Amino acid sequence: MYEAKDIDYAVSGRLLLDGADLAVRPGRVTALIGPNGAGKSTLLKVLSGELRPRRGRVLVDGRDIAALGPARLAQRRAVLPQDVQVAFPFTVAEVAAIGLPSGERAPSRIAEALARVDLAGFRDRPYAALSGGEQQRVQIARALTQLAGCDGPGYLLLxxxxxxxxxxxxxxxVDLARQVARAGGGVAAVLHDLNLAAMIADEIVALKNGQVAARGAPAEVLTDAIVADLYAVTARIGTAPPSGPFLLPQAMTRLRGGLAKAAEGGGGPPSAVHEPTRQ
Structure with a gap:
């Protein structure tokens, strides 16, 4: 298991994570949800080893990541950051090859990863000439290339x-994450689309103000009350078996004052005074 325990993280005296926990289990997909600024990306960066917490520990299969070192940690997990900048004129294949261990050449692994993200004919194209979505798929291929070389199934952090x-x-x-889990790997993904979270996840962890506000199966976390508390909206969650719960944007209205008002009051969902959604 890959886990972050009782994590505090602060920047300039502002606490971004406050006693947060996250466990990524082999064979399972965990989705992190919550409003902007809730601490989702920060928690994933702490889990990956990019950030060092003020308090708490991060363990990979029972070992503290601080004791593993970067090279050994890279053999246990692959990471797709939120924003990736490539400053050099690399080709698509060269970017995907960044996921390989230093000095290793594995063209078949690169070709397989590019094919899995629908970029099989792109290997010699300049990375900078691609669209934003194509670049993102190249970065996913890079993570898959690294994951394929991990010791055992490994962990994928998105x-x-x-x-x-x-x-x-x-x-x-969604399909790639489920494939990794079926192969025995563990996946953690930060997502804003709650419908995708419901489709992809075995477990959803909801963050608010740097703390875990809810944790459980999609049907346990994606409820009217929890979504209202997290995002300061009224919500009606529906279900369409076998896909699990879903949330239609047309069924939401933004509460007057939004997140700023919700942050002041805390507690449960605000009152029913709201602004109508523009049709």
């Missing part, structure tokens, strides 16, 4: 992996 993707490739990410 921060908003669908943010630039069209509908078809959003579903591709």
């Amino acid at each position: 921060d908003e992996p669908t943010s630039s993707l069209d509908l078809s490739h959003q579903l591709m990410v």
Whole structure:
């Protein structure tokens, strides 16, 4: 198991994570949801080892990641950050190859990863000439290339992996995450689309103000009350077996004052005074 325990993280005296916990289990997909600024990406960065917490520990299969070192940690997990900048004129294949261990050449592994993200004919194209969505898929291929070389199934950490993707490739990410889990790997993904979270996840962890506000199966977390508390909206959750709960944007209205008002009051869902959604 890959887990972060009782994590505090602060920047300039502001507490971004306050006693947060996250467990990524082999064979399961965990989705992190919550409003902007809730601490989702920060928690994933702490889990990956990019950030060092003020308090708490991060363990991979019972070992503290601080004792593993970067090279050994890279053999246990692959990470897709929210934003990746490539400053050099690399080709698509060269970016995907960044996931390989230093000095290793594995063209078949690169070709397989590019094919899995629908970029089989793109290996020699300049990365900078691609669209934003295509670049994001190359980065997913890089993570898959690294994951294929991990000791055992490994862990895949994804921060908003669908943010630039069209509908078809959003579903591709869902399929890839489930494939990794079926192969015995553990997946954690930060997602803003609650419908995708419901489709992809065995467990959803909801963050609010740097703390875990809810945790459980999609049907346990995606309820009217929890969604209202997290996002300061009224909500009506529906179900369409066997896909699990879903949330239609047309069924939401933004509460007057929004998140700023909700942050002041805390507690349960605000009153029913709301602004109508523009049709």
